[in-house]
Amino acid sequence: MPTRPYVIDQMISPKQIAARVEVLARQITEHFADTEKLVVVGLLRGSFVFIADLVREIHLPVEVDFLEASSYGDAMTSSREVRILKDLRGEIAGRDVLVVEDIVDTGFTLSHVVRLLRSREPKRLEVCALLDKPSRREVGIRATWTGFEIPDEFVVGYGIDYAQRNRNLPFIGKVRFLEEA
Ligand code: 5GP
Ligand code: MG
Numbered sequence: 001m002p003t004r005p006y007v008i009d010q011m012i013s014p015k016q017i018a019a020r021v022e023v024l025a026r027q028i029t030e031h032f033a034d035t036e037k038l039v040v041v042g043l044l045r046g047s048f049v050f051i052a053d054l055v056r057e058i059h060l061p062v063e064v065d066f067l068e069a070s071s072y073g074d075a076m077t078s079s080r081e082v083r084i085l086k087d088l089r090g091e092i093a094g095r096d097v098l099v100v101e102d103i104v105d106t107g108f109t110l111s112h113v114v115r116l117l118r119s120r121e122p123k124r125l126e127v128c129a130l131l132d133k134p135s136r137r138e139v140g141i142r143a144t145w146t147g148f149e150i151p152d153e154f155v156v157g158y159g160i161d162y163a164q165r166n167r168n169l170p171f172i173g174k175v176r177f178l179e180e181a
């Protein structure tokens with residue numbers, strides 16, 4: 001998709017992210033300390049970098065699975081309509097589940113996914129979101145653990161894209177559009 005010219009201003013540094021991931025992982029490890037096995041469910045594609053860092057700091061027996069839901073396409077606003085493009089490979093009935101999401105914005109995606117996964121009757125289900133934009137919320141849902149609360153800015157990096165680019169940036173930055181000449 002063609003986009004207007006833009007630059008990316010760093011908002012959260014790799015160091016800040018790493019420090020926060022360590023704290024989140026410690027809280028998750030404590031919360032699920034008695035688990036037989038924790039199924040960590042990454043929501044593709046935006047959570048792939050976050051989940052990779054997070055699971056390496058979770059000191060529990062872990063299984064990693066992925067689910068792909070789409071609401072956005074390549075646009076910058078939610079379509080409010082959530083579709084499951086790729087379902088889990090494994091069963092979660094009776095299991096401990098941690099859903100890992102990149103950003104909670106309007107809340108439509110997360111509430112849809114949580115409702116779907118709860119219908120499969122996991123033993124416990126919690127959510128860890130890297131970023132939260134509370135000012136944008138339209139559906140009453142919160143992650144159990146949140147990395148950073150951010151203002152209403154369009155962000156990229158650390159797994160998060162704009163039109164499928166910038167996922168490989170090691171920091172989280174905001175997109176700033178340039179005036180066209
Ligand atoms: P929601 O359904 O909560 O409105 O949107 C959730 C999804 O929209 C996020 O998981 C993320 O994929 C996408 N999204 C929300 N805000 C941003 C943003 O600032 N940048 C990017 N790249 N995606 C976003
Ligand atoms: Mg997402």
Ligand code: MG
Pocket residue numbers: 046072073161
């Ligand atoms: Mg996207």
